Amino acid sequence: MKKYLSFMAFVFMAAIVFAQTGYEQKTSPDGKFTYLTVPRDPLGVRIYKLSNGLTVMLSVNKSEPRIQTLIATKAGSKNDPADNTGLAHYLEHMLFKGTDKFGSKDWPKEKEQLDKIDALYEQYNKTTDEAKRKKIYREIDSLSGVASKYAIANEYDKMLSTIGATGTNAFTSLEQTVYVNDIPQNQVANWLSIEGERFRNPILRLFHTELEAVYEEKNISLDNDGRKVFEAMMSNLFTKHAYGTQTTIGTVEHLKNPSLVKIRNYYNTYYVPNNMAIIMAGDLDPDKTINLIADKFGYMQSKPVPEYVFAPEPVKAAPTVVNVYGPDAENLMIGFRMPGALTREAKYMALCDYMMANSKAGFIDLNLVKKQRVLSASSSTWPNKDYSIYFLSGKPKTGQTLEEVKDLLLAQIELIKKGDFDDATLKAIINNFKVDQIKNNESNAGRAYTMLDAFTVGADWKDNVSFLNDLSKITKQEIVDFANKYFTNEQVIVYKRTGEDKSVVKVPKPEITPVDVNRDDMSPFVRGIVDSKVENIKPVYIDFNKDVIIRNIGADNKVYYVQNKDNGLFSMFYVLDMGKFHNIKLPTAVNLLQYLGTDKYSAEQLSKEFFKIACDFSVFSSDEQVYVSLSGLDENFEAATKLFEHVLANAKPDDAALQQMVERTLKSRIDAKLSKQAVFGALRQYAIFGKNSPSTYLLSSDQLKGLNSAELVEMVKSLTSYKHKIYYYGPRKTDDLVTFLTKEHKMAKKPLTYPAPVVFTRNETVKNTVYFTNYKMVQAEIMWLNKQSLKYDTTIHPYATMFNEYFGGGMSSIVFQTIRESKALAYSTYSRFQLPSKNTDPIYVIAYVGTQADKINDAIPAMNELLTNMPIAEVTYNAAKDALKSQLETERINKEDIIFRMESAKKLGLNHDVRKDVYEALDKMSITDLQRFFDQHYKNKTYNYAIIGSADKVKKEDLQKYGNLVEVSLEDIFGY
Numbered sequence: 001m002k003k004y005l006s007f008m009a010f011v012f013m014a015a016i017v018f019a020q021t022g023y024e025q026k027t028s029p030d031g032k033f034t035y036l037t038v039p040r041d042p043l044g045v046r047i048y049k050l051s052n053g054l055t056v057m058l059s060v061n062k063s064e065p066r067i068q069t070l071i072a073t074k075a076g077s078k079n080d081p082a083d084n085t086g087l088a089h090y091l092e093h094m095l096f097k098g099t100d101k102f103g104s105k106d107w108p109k110e111k112e113q114l115d116k117i118d119a120l121y122e123q124y125n126k127t128t129d130e131a132k133r134k135k136i137y138r139e140i141d142s143l144s145g146v147a148s149k150y151a152i153a154n155e156y157d158k159m160l161s162t163i164g165a166t167g168t169n170a171f172t173s174l175e176q177t178v179y180v181n182d183i184p185q186n187q188v189a190n191w192l193s194i195e196g197e198r199f200r201n202p203i204l205r206l207f208h209t210e211l212e213a214v215y216e217e218k219n220i221s222l223d224n225d226g227r228k229v230f231e232a233m234m235s236n237l238f239t240k241h242a243y244g245t246q247t248t249i250g251t252v253e254h255l256k257n258p259s260l261v262k263i264r265n266y267y268n269t270y271y272v273p274n275n276m277a278i279i280m281a282g283d284l285d286p287d288k289t290i291n292l293i294a295d296k297f298g299y300m301q302s303k304p305v306p307e308y309v310f311a312p313e314p315v316k317a318a319p320t321v322v323n324v325y326g327p328d329a330e331n332l333m334i335g336f337r338m339p340g341a342l343t344r345e346a347k348y349m350a351l352c353d354y355m356m357a358n359s360k361a362g363f364i365d366l367n368l369v370k371k372q373r374v375l376s377a378s379s380s381t382w383p384n385k386d387y388s389i390y391f392l393s394g395k396p397k398t399g400q401t402l403e404e405v406k407d408l409l410l411a412q413i414e415l416i417k418k419g420d421f422d423d424a425t426l427k428a429i430i431n432n433f434k435v436d437q438i439k440n441n442e443s444n445a446g447r448a449y450t451m452l453d454a455f456t457v458g459a460d461w462k463d464n465v466s467f468l469n470d471l472s473k474i475t476k477q478e479i480v481d482f483a484n485k486y487f488t489n490e491q492v493i494v495y496k497r498t499g500e501d502k503s504v505v506k507v508p509k510p511e512i513t514p515v516d517v518n519r520d521d522m523s524p525f526v527r528g529i530v531d532s533k534v535e536n537i538k539p540v541y542i543d544f545n546k547d548v549i550i551r552n553i554g555a556d557n558k559v560y561y562v563q564n565k566d567n568g569l570f571s572m573f574y575v576l577d578m579g580k581f582h583n584i585k586l587p588t589a590v591n592l593l594q595y596l597g598t599d600k601y602s603a604e605q606l607s608k609e610f611f612k613i614a615c616d617f618s619v620f621s622s623d624e625q626v627y628v629s630l631s632g633l634d635e636n637f638e639a640a641t642k643l644f645e646h647v648l649a650n651a652k653p654d655d656a657a658l659q660q661m662v663e664r665t666l667k668s669r670i671d672a673k674l675s676k677q678a679v680f681g682a683l684r685q686y687a688i689f690g691k692n693s694p695s696t697y698l699l700s701s702d703q704l705k706g707l708n709s710a711e712l713v714e715m716v717k718s719l720t721s722y723k724h725k726i727y728y729y730g731p732r733k734t735d736d737l738v739t740f741l742t743k744e745h746k747m748a749k750k751p752l753t754y755p756a757p758v759v760f761t762r763n764e765t766v767k768n769t770v771y772f773t774n775y776k777m778v779q780a781e782i783m784w785l786n787k788q789s790l791k792y793d794t795t796i797h798p799y800a801t802m803f804n805e806y807f808g809g810g811m812s813s814i815v816f817q818t819i820r821e822s823k824a825l826a827y828s829t830y831s832r833f834q835l836p837s838k839n840t841d842p843i844y845v846i847a848y849v850g851t852q853a854d855k856i857n858d859a860i861p862a863m864n865e866l867l868t869n870m871p872i873a874e875v876t877y878n879a880a881k882d883a884l885k886s887q888l889e890t891e892r893i894n895k896e897d898i899i900f901r902m903e904s905a906k907k908l909g910l911n912h913d914v915r916k917d918v919y920e921a922l923d924k925m926s927i928t929d930l931q932r933f934f935d936q937h938y939k940n941k942t943y944n945y946a947i948i949g950s951a952d953k954v955k956k957e958d959l960q961k962y963g964n965l966v967e968v969s970l971e972d973i974f975g976y
Contacts, residue, residue: 577724598652868940
């Protein structure tokens with residue numbers, strides 16, 4: 001009777017909990033754990049709180065046998081000591097270095113040296129005399145070399161690679177530090193063993209080489225105009241709060257004076273279970289998983305966490321205007337300080353953001369983008385716990401000032417403040433939010449990061465579940481009131497102007513002696529993970545004959561069909577095997593379509609119509625294909641397709657729209673010459689093709705100006721008159737789809753023949769040649785390119801895939817360990833044997849290093865040595881093989897990707913899923929095979945080097961050491 005009463009009392013209390021909070025409290029089958037759920041939660045999230053305060057959030061998704069994992073700490077750069085900024089970010093890097101149980105081959109001996117290094121760093125930080133500091137640093141460097149003899153670099157990465165993890169990474173933000181992995185479903189126990197140990201007693205080993213990687217990251221940020229604009233924005237929005245008074249990566253002065261003692265203090269203060277969460281989304285068993293988490297993380301002890309206290313930001317009566325200078329094209333950002341993520345105002349802000357820009361029918365989309373009144377414009381939000389930020393950004397057209405763009409952006413805000421929208425707009429926004437939410441929830445990563453956002457700001461999960469419902473209840477008047485209250489003159493305007501930034505002070509290059517990485521050693525802890533046995537998962541390959549249904553439609557076209565059995569979304573593509581190479585005017589023609597109306601609708605009305613039914617359409621031309629795409633809610637498929645077909649068949653010429661687009665295209669070309677990424681990309685194309693490349697195959701300025709819209713519209717209208725394929729992924733039945741498309745989709749009775757494509761001649765790599773382009777920057781970027789004489793065939797695929805995993809792929813690869821971990825010469829580096837996308841194209845050996853300009857004479861020889869003599873490391877090879885097998889066993893190709901993967905295989909002459917070839921070859925392969933592969937394809941090869949850097953930092957005589965120097969102008973690589 002007592003048991004019965006107790007049970008009834010529990011049920012009664014649970015009912016009260018649900019009634020009062022919106023949660024249901026449940027108990028695990030073994031009775032050990034209670035957890036909360038929210039009724040009608042599309043993610044089915046279970047929220048546990050362990051006895052030590054650790055939060056666990058689990059969401060089951062069976063679409064593939066993998067799990068996205070996030071381990072989060074509610075501490076970021078805002079929690080850094082004011083005199084040691086960048087500390088949270090340092091610590092994030094160091095948590096990859098191991099503990100006293102892994103990462104070391106002789107912990108007592110290593111500890112003896114690390115204690116000395118600790119003391120020297122404290123002495124170094126207190127010393128101001130430069131000569132004495134250099135002497136102390138030489139001692140640190142020397143002792144680090146001794147300590148490294150007992151360390152084993154990258155054991156964490158090797159373990160994660162061995163168990164088949166992908167995306168191994170971490171990031172630090174304002175109020176969170178997050179550790180990321182995507183793991184196979186059968187490796188949960190091993191992953192939790194690794195992570196439980198990782199956080200038990202982290203050791204700050206190999207510190208000075210990792211610190212150099214952070215220096216590289218800082219120097220990269222100094223070359224990034226976008227980062228500088230963002231930092232200027234935050235520092236002016238927040239003059240009291242640490243959001244603005246300190247940056248995540250830290251100041252140069254603080255980076256030069258790290259304190260291992262303060263790093264440990266930070267860890268002991270904030271990395272406590274009541275301030276952390278384990279978040280997992282994917283193919284997991286929640287009841288088994290929570291037991292494993294409790295077992296591996298139960299040792300953690302709860303501690304009080306210091307509350308972040310901040311003074312309110314002062315109210316300003318006028319805008320704050322800041323100018324930032326750099327080589328990139330001019331642009332601007334406007335920022336408004338908003339209430340934090342937990343407030344009702346955050347929901348108003350989300351609606352305003354969508355009302356301003358949603359890529360279809362926002363005020364910015366319709367009034368600025370569709371009407372081509374600016375080069376580009378956007379709206380975005382960043383909700384954080386203490387404050388949120390609302391951003392507007394834009395780029396000017398030719399002859400337009402940044403101030404004029406600013407006025408246009410702010411004029412769109414005024415429309416919201418005046419209530420220049422109706423209830424139908426709010427309803428359409430909710431429908432589009434619904435589509436976005438469904439798309440987000442399809443992926444494990446989308447689910448996990450949604451849970452992360454809620455945990456970081458301390459949000460109730462029930463508020464996330466009810467988000468769309470809450471938005472639907474917000475009235476027009478509430479939005480208007482919000483806009484008038486918060487979109488005021490208290491704004492920050494950052495103008496990014498083109499010019500030299502004379503304030504840049506790079507982090508100087510310290511003298512670092514390469515350290516041992518001991519890649520052939522393995523600690524007992526790692527050995528235990530490597531030797532553990534797990535239940536095998538059988539790989540699943542695409543069956544080209546079964547997984548895609550192919551039906552004939554029209555005279556000579558085909559429908560490729562995969563059914564969506566998961567939700568109510570569809571996507572459809574019309575695909576033509578012709579592009580820019582077949583008709584140089586085609587990209588301009590398809591780009592013009594978005595600015596055109598029809599005989600029934602204006603361009604703006606078309607955008608509104610698609611927005612109302614929560615569907616998207618676009619037309620895109622690549623070099624060799626055209627993609628016409630449509631996606632959205634399947635309940636609106638027929639209406640969307642009819643509207644879609646109407647646009648393709650009835651677009652009206654508009655010479656004024658064309659003229660504006662041409663002017664914007666020419667301005668974009670000018671801006672491309674100011675972008676480091678665009679310049680380096682064009683230089684790589686030059687190194688591959690020479691002066692006549694796909695990058696330079698463009699309509700000239702005069703040719704663009706001579707175009708007429710009628711000719712371009714006819715090109716668009718004729719697209720479906722060519723032979724084409726239709727890819728469909730959605731819930732409707734095959735017969736129903738084909739019947740509908742046969743009626744509604746325009747097709748020619750006799751399809752047109754594709755024009756012959758232009759063919760480009762590629763540079764041979766018969767001798768070492770250095771192609772150098774001058775660009776004002778702190779760093780230098782180098783790419784090696786060798787065109788192989790070997791033609792693609794299926795037999796090379798397994799060896800290439802395995803070689804890339806071992807030699808130059810991830811953080812446990814030979815290249816990364818040597819260039820970054822041992823020699824501290826780069827933040828980013830890799831090499832790969834690059835197979836072509838078509839069997840008629842050549843294979844390339846490529847390698848990359850992004851380094852400080854003053855390290856170029858160390859970095860290039862270091863990579864050249866690796867490209868000549870491949871280190872043999874059995875431990876690394878076995879880990880790479882295990883990683884690749886596990887990835888292949890658990891990878892699932894789903895949705896429309898099935899069709900695209902099949903079509904990609906056919907371009908290589910394959911009639912089956914090549915992953916099967918790779919998987920079945922792995923067990924027959926040995927490291928001797930990789931050595932033979934390396935000797936044949938890498939050893940003693942010549943290279944075309946593509947190097948971008950500042951001519952005043954990169955010396956010609958240095959570059960001439962590596963090959964015939966060819967200085968290439970911007971006009972050469974861009975073709976204009």
